[in-house]
Amino acid sequence: MSHTRLVRCLGVALVLAAGPVRAASDQVPAVLVDDFSYLDTSGEPVDQTAAHQRRLQDFVAGLRRDVAADARLRPVSPRCSPSCPSEASSDARLQMAAEAGATVVITGGVQKLSTLVQWARAAAIDVATRRVVFDKVFTFRGDSDEAWERAEIFVSRQVRDALSAPEPIRLALLPFELDDTSAGAALGESEADRKELQEATQAVRRVLAQSGRYRLVEPAGEPGQALRACDDCEARAARALGAQQSLLGIVRRIGRTEYVIGFRVRRADTGALVASGDSGLRLGANDSWSRGAARLVRERLLGSGDSER
Structure with a gap:
């Protein structure tokens, strides 16, 4: 079953355009944890409705306790709590959240696929813009109190960390440069070289944009000189942008x-080195530069957890 079908089965109203994992406000997000839905498509002959409803209530209660205990978030409850209408439309539920002062709603559902496998989908919606700021499907094994508790702890941490993510770093992405030390260096850069350097820059641009960690700013045109051999050029270019x-x-x-x-990667204010990496010796034509560049940045920069500004 696809994740899209899971959304329909769970009744989770995620018809909004996905966006980066951030709440709209720069202040501490006011978070309302809405009720989750449950769907059992395992085909097991024993009716487990009562147990599932109890575990689902405990799951949501755990999320609410975690949000309340997280200093990075501020919990809110709808005015109708604890007797809000369960069949209210998604628009009505978002309106209830807005009236409660929430900036973000956490919602979702759980689906039991088999005796041992369940899916939990958690989403966070920015109330003002109705934009999905977090949306992820988790798989967990088992249908016991312990299995549900472990799932809640993991899902809760993921959602809360996403909502309290830092403001993206403004990063000046400078065009890739070629340092040719080969026997044919005297021939200069070819048109094919310049094309592949542009492709490498584009590939890294896509990787950085998808990460949500950086807000990219770029020079309007090609730099007048090579930056790699200039002590302060990179920092000065970043400051200018x-x-x-x-x-x-x-x-x-x-x-x-x-x-x-x-x-x-350098700091714009001091020129200090923040992060660096190289691929080691690689074999291939220049049309493989973009793939190598994207992989290198993905693994050595985005995987490093660096957040220094």
Whole structure:
């Protein structure tokens, strides 16, 4: 069963355009945890409705306790609580959340697929813009009190961390440069080289944009000089763009089919190195630069957990 079908089965109203994992407000998010739905499609002959409803209520109660205990969030409850209409439309429920002063609603549902496998879907919706700011399906095994408790702890942590994510870093993405040390370096950059450098920059742009960690700003045109050999050029370019950090990618060509891809991230205010990485020696034509660059940044920058500004 697809995740889209899971949404329909659970009755979770996620018809909004997905966006980055952030609440609309820069203040502490006011969070309302709505009721979750439950669907059993396991086909088991024993009626477990009562047990499932109890575990579902405990699951939602656990989410509400976690939100209340999290200093990064502020819990709110609808005025009709604890007797809000369960069959209210998604629009009505968002209106109830708005009247309660919520900026974000956490909602979702659980579906039992078999004796051992269940899906839990959790989503967070920005009340003002009706934009989905978090949406994820989790798989957990078992249908016992212990299994549900473990699932709630994991889901709760994921949602709360997403809602309290820091403001994206303003990053100046500078065009990739070629450092040609091969025997043919005297021939200069070819049109194919320039095209593949642009492709590498585009590939890294997509990876960074999808991460939600950075807000990209870019130069309006090509730089007038190579930045890789200039001590302060990267930082100055970032400052001119109003960025907090800069990222410069460099492809060092050793032979016609041998190259190393590297990147470095610097602070705009001091020029201090924040992060760097290189791919090690790679073999391939220049049309593989973009794939290598995207993979390197994904693994060595986005996987590092760096958040220094």
